[in-house]
Amino acid sequence: MVSKKDVQYISHLSRIYTDDQEAEALAKNLEDILTYIEKLKKLDITNVKPTSHVLPLKNVFRDDILRKSLGQQAAIKIAVESENGSFKVPQVIE
Amino acid sequence: MKLNELTAHKIISLIKEKKETAESVFLAVKQAIDAFDKRINAYAHISEKPIKSESSTKEFPVPIAIKDNICIKDYPTTCSSHILEGFRPPYNATVVDKLLESGARITGHANMDEFAFGSSTETSFFGPTRNPWNLECVPGGSSGGSAASVAAHEAIWALGSDTGGSIRQPASFCGIVGLKPTYGRVSRYGLIAFASSLDQIGPLTKDVEDSALLLNLIAGHDEMDSTSANLPVPDYTKALTGDIKNLKIGIPKEYFVEGIDPEVKEKIITAIEVLKKKGAQFKEISLPHTEYAVATYYILATAEASSNLARFDGAQYGLRCYPKDKRRTPIIDMYEETRNQGFGQEAKRRIMLGTYSLSSGYYDAYYLRAQKVRTLIKNDFDEAFKEFDAILTPTSPTTAFKLGEKASDPLSMYLSDIYTISANLAGIPALSLPCGFSNDGLPIGLQIMTKPFDEEMIFRIAHTYEQNTDWHKKKVTL
Numbered sequence A: 001m002v003s004k005k006d007v008q009y010i011s012h013l014s015r016i017y018t019d020d021q022e023a024e025a026l027a028k029n030l031e032d033i034l035t036y037i038e039k040l041k042k043l044d045i046t047n048v049k050p051t052s053h054v055l056p057l058k059n060v061f062r063d064d065i066l067r068k069s070l071g072q073q074a075a076i077k078i079a080v081e082s083e084n085g086s087f088k089v090p091q092v093i094e
Numbered sequence B: 001m002k003l004n005e006l007t008a009h010k011i012i013s014l015i016k017e018k019k020e021t022a023e024s025v026f027l028a029v030k031q032a033i034d035a036f037d038k039r040i041n042a043y044a045h046i047s048e049k050p051i052k053s054e055s056s057t058k059e060f061p062v063p064i065a066i067k068d069n070i071c072i073k074d075y076p077t078t079c080s081s082h083i084l085e086g087f088r089p090p091y092n093a094t095v096v097d098k099l100l101e102s103g104a105r106i107t108g109h110a111n112m113d114e115f116a117f118g119s120s121t122e123t124s125f126f127g128p129t130r131n132p133w134n135l136e137c138v139p140g141g142s143s144g145g146s147a148a149s150v151a152a153h154e155a156i157w158a159l160g161s162d163t164g165g166s167i168r169q170p171a172s173f174c175g176i177v178g179l180k181p182t183y184g185r186v187s188r189y190g191l192i193a194f195a196s197s198l199d200q201i202g203p204l205t206k207d208v209e210d211s212a213l214l215l216n217l218i219a220g221h222d223e224m225d226s227t228s229a230n231l232p233v234p235d236y237t238k239a240l241t242g243d244i245k246n247l248k249i250g251i252p253k254e255y256f257v258e259g260i261d262p263e264v265k266e267k268i269i270t271a272i273e274v275l276k277k278k279g280a281q282f283k284e285i286s287l288p289h290t291e292y293a294v295a296t297y298y299i300l301a302t303a304e305a306s307s308n309l310a311r312f313d314g315a316q317y318g319l320r321c322y323p324k325d326k327r328r329t330p331i332i333d334m335y336e337e338t339r340n341q342g343f344g345q346e347a348k349r350r351i352m353l354g355t356y357s358l359s360s361g362y363y364d365a366y367y368l369r370a371q372k373v374r375t376l377i378k379n380d381f382d383e384a385f386k387e388f389d390a391i392l393t394p395t396s397p398t399t400a401f402k403l404g405e406k407a408s409d410p411l412s413m414y415l416s417d418i419y420t421i422s423a424n425l426a427g428i429p430a431l432s433l434p435c436g437f438s439n440d441g442l443p444i445g446l447q448i449m450t451k452p453f454d455e456e457m458i459f460r461i462a463h464t465y466e467q468n469t470d471w472h473k474k475k476v477t478l
Helices: A004-013 A020-042 A072-077 B008-016 B022-040 B094-101 B144-151 B168-174 B208-218 B262-277 B290-311 B331-342 B345-358 B364-387 B410-417 B421-426 B455-467
Strands: B043-051 B063-067 B105-110 B157-162 B177-180 B200-205 B248-252 B281-285 B390-394 B430-437 B443-449
Touching: A004 A020, A004 B345, A020 B290, A020 B345, A020 B364, A020 B410, B008 B022, B008 B208, B022 B043, B022 B063, B022 B105, B043 B144, B063 B144, B094 B105, B094 B208, B105 B144, B144 B157, B144 B168, B144 B200, B157 B177, B157 B208, B168 B177, B168 B430, B168 B443, B177 B208, B177 B455, B200 B208, B208 B430, B208 B455, B248 B364, B262 B281, B262 B390, B262 B430, B262 B443, B262 B455, B290 B345, B290 B364, B290 B410, B290 B421, B345 B364, B364 B421, B390 B455, B430 B455, B443 B455
Parallel strands: B063 B105, B063 B157, B248 B281, B248 B390
Antiparallel strands: B043 B105, B157 B200, B177 B200, B177 B430, B390 B443, B430 B443
């Protein structure tokens, strides 16, 4: 059973503010979806290895050669707020 | 026939023969956008002039719509979400660079479900896209704008992205061809990630030859994407031979159970008869873990999405909101308010489901279990492809549904991708092409799947079917 309190806890972990009304609707949705997902418990998965990726991926290495990057000006051009070439955000430490 | 109603391969030959110019083709497409897009809403952002490269080879000067989650330099790229309002990427996605180099002329960004979360294109911040065959119906999703733009001749071809069926299901609903290439076949660099282990960019086109041509332009290894496959790319148009003699094709019995519309079933059976006449051999097979695909997908895809979407917090780009306009506030309140106002309902639902399944105490029960079931689903396909050259199924259990019909019931919406999701979990290529119409005039799609990196086999079968039927020639009247 997913409660309103659970949703508010998850919403804080997700960094999404939800009011009481929204949390209630989401609790019902999540409950329905999780009930459907319960069907996975019917399967025997002992000795089955997890698949996180379908390709046989290996770490990609390259020579450590200096290359052109995006650059500070281009990066800062998309900032919501900026100051002295930096992204500006609300105060982090009191 | 009007210029914008032609296929890309026809347009390319007309331009080569100097019977038409790239400018006149773009103009015809632009006129269609101006005339119809207020009703269809296939575009999130329309470009008044073609976005093109002056230094291109100009070999393929074809107007193309690009899904709104694929970055175009200095052009609004928003994933049809409020949270990316105002964002203009400082770089092109690799597929965009490749298209511009080949001479393509971009018409704009196609509308989509917000962050590709949906199967109906109803969750877009810019309002829903409508199905050109029936304006009261959805075009499918999440690449609904890309599919509708091609079906309504507001683009000659389009790019979409497919995480659980987001190219194939809208292609099926809009009566066009949609291909999800093998995972790793096309670079994902510059595709705004939804679920990185499942996402793949692919073509939406008017016929199979256009699909092969467009895949030729975008496929290949890219050092900017460490998950792109370093394998040679064949010329896919060479696979359009019409020869399918003695090919072995499997029909999975699990795809013809309760829930399938009888009209869809009937059209698939008729399509099988067409291919049989051309020499293909059919046999019923079993993919025993099919019924677990949707549940597996919604655990894995939402878990990856919750992680990928953590970057949208108002700190760097897009939208920033403060609680009740208070600017002096702890940064965490800014994050929460930005994401509250910036994300729509479905995005919030998916982020929270993903966060839940990854949270302490639930990881083993949900996420790890789903990863193991993914192995079982992949094994089903590996086994099948030991014996069969391809697998044939319907693309969707139904034709396009009405706008609003499933909007308040997320689970029923999720189940509309039941036939397409497995291909993403297994990483295999899959294509949808038109195979008929329902009694009320809505298109029906046929899905062909093969083993990884065997897109040529898909094209061979799909092209043979297309050449022996007329469904792809039926045009929308607007």
